[in-house]
Each structure stands twice: as structure tokens, then as C-alpha cells.
Amino acid sequence: MWSNLPSDLLSNIFSYLPPPSIPRATAVCRHWRDSARAATRDTRRHHHHPPWFIALPTNKNNFCFIHNPIENTWHSLDLKHVPTLIKPVSTIGGHGLILFKSMGGAPIQLSVCNPFTGQFGQLPPLRKPRTNPGVGIIEVFPGQFKLYVAGGMSEAASGGAASYESTLEMFDSNVKKWTVVGSMPVEFSVRLTVWTPNESVYSNGVLYWMTSARAYSIMGFEMDTNKWREFSVPMGYMLEFAALVPRNGQLVVVGGCHGGDVVVWELGEGGEWNVIERMPDELRKRFVGGSVKCVGIEGGVCLYRDMASGIVVWRRGRNCIDRWEWNWIEGCNRL
Secondary structure, three states: OHHHOOHHHHHHHHOOOOOOHHHHHHOOOHHHHHHHHHHHHOOOOOOOOOOOEEEOOOOOOOEEEEEEOOOOEEEEEEOOOOOOOEEEEEEEHHHOEEEEEEOOOOOOOEEEEEOOOOEEEEOOOOOOOEEOOEEEEEEEEOOEEEEEEEOOEEOOOOOOOOOEOOEEEEEEOOOOEEEEEEEOOHHHHHHHHHOOOOOOEEEOOEEEEEOOOOOOEEEEEEOOOOEEEEEEOOOOOOOOEEEEEEEOOEEEEEEEOOOOOEEEEEEOOOOOEEEEEEOOHHHHHHHOOOOOEEEEEOOEEEEEOOHHHOEEEEEEOOOOOOOEEEEEEOOOOOO
């Protein structure tokens, strides 16, 4: 019966699936793959599920822990098939994948793992070997994603010194190869290499990274023009934690100071930042007396002291994608 369902009906069914189930559906056959892709592209009938949160593994264990927001439950997945000398970079949520990178001083080698199936594989080597670059992810649809690698230290020439690499490369999962897509200012390359974590945000054709050193600032790469631009961050000298997240087509910063308010700013068309939200006091008080980590995820932001103590999440609502809500998630006692 399932093989005979019309594509539009099958796409409507797939639009109800939670994120981890979409990649499995696309792997069944070509008919299912095309229908699942159509379901994710058609926003008129796409049912927006709350984002799943993945606690990536530390050096202490080989497990990742996944929170199901629909059932409000934690699940552990064994990553024993993942080599020990690599560390997680980010998730590729719509594909159910985790992106890893090699550790040490050697040129970066990226790998992907599906924690649900146990599959693990290395991506091809970069065109320009480099260490510690910024890594960005764009999820085109369930059958395709693109990785961007910017900056980093190039290998030292014979008898010379290493230098900052001022190019940007892109990996397309469809063609499975790297392409040099543009250059970048040397000062941006330095900051991506030294002061920028691997988290990135894609919004309206621009891939953004935020520096981790004070004052916070944001670097953006425009896909259509291959141009770089820079933004200041509100209260950039005062913030002690901050994260980027795309919200309803706009770029948003969530940040705060220990013991102070947690504020949400949205970037306006003229480049100005506008306050649109504050964390409710009853949730903010849970963080008093400890340092706070702030991590952007697809469709939301997570704030926590440690994973076992619980997480405050600001994410899109279940019934209205334009409205975002503050929620509390009980911690995972297995962390």
C-alpha cells in the first residue's frame, strides 16, 4: 500500500515525522526520498516540531544523549564505533548526523556519524590543508547539506613558517568534493582561527560566526556575493555568554552576564539591534551562583550550567512557528 500512495499524500504524512525519522525515510527508495524532500520544502503543510537537543560526547565517555521534546525523555546512543582521536564539532540535525573533526596539530579531517544507525565515515581531504579553521553548516534539505571551512593555519612551507589561510572551501554532500569558493580578509581569518568556536548560523543567504573573545563580534559571509561583513554585538564588552540563532528569517543574539538578565536581541534591516525578549525571572534564578553556557541549536537556544542540572530552552512554539517560548528541561541524570 505504501508504495502506491500518491506523492502529495506521502509528503503530507512525512511532514508529521520528527527530525530523526526523516533521514531514515529518504533511504528507503527514490519515491520516499522525493516525497520526504517535498515535505520539508513545502512550508504550507510542514508541521514544525520542537528541535531535538543532542548533548555531544566528552572525552570521558563514548555516548551522546538526545532529548526528545515531544515525549520529554532522554535517550543515550553508543558511539563506540567513533575513533577516539576526534572530537564533535556540531550536529547536522535534519540529517540525523554528528560532524566530527580530528584532534591535534595535523591538518583538519572532517567525519560524519549517524548515531541512530552507527554509520561513520570520513569526508574527502580539503583542497588546502589547514588546522583549526571555522566550520559552518547549511542544511539544504534532507538529501543534501553543505559544509564551509574558513580560515585556519596553513601548513608551513619547507624552511618557512605557517601562515593564516585566507580562503573558504565548501563541501557539497551531493557531489562529495571540496571546492574553493572565495577569499576572505586576513584579519577575519585570524579571528576565525583563534577566537571563534565551531558553531555557526545560516540565515537569509548569510553564514555567520561569532567570536568568543570580548568584545563579542559577528562575521558574516554572503553566499551570493562572496563578500564578508562584520557586525558588533549588543553589550559586546559586558556579555559573559552569548549565542547566535536564526529566528523567523532574522538573526538573533541571546546573551547575558552571570547574575544578570538574559536578553534576546534581533538584528534589524538597518543593522541596529532591538531587544525582543528577556528570560523570565523564575527561570533566570535557576542559574544564580554558577557560570552559564549558551548554545544555539536549530530552532532554539539552550542555556545551562551543566547538563545534569537542567536546561532552559528558548524555542519556537509547537502551535505557532512565529512565537517562541521559554521552557525548562529536566537534566539527564546519566551525564
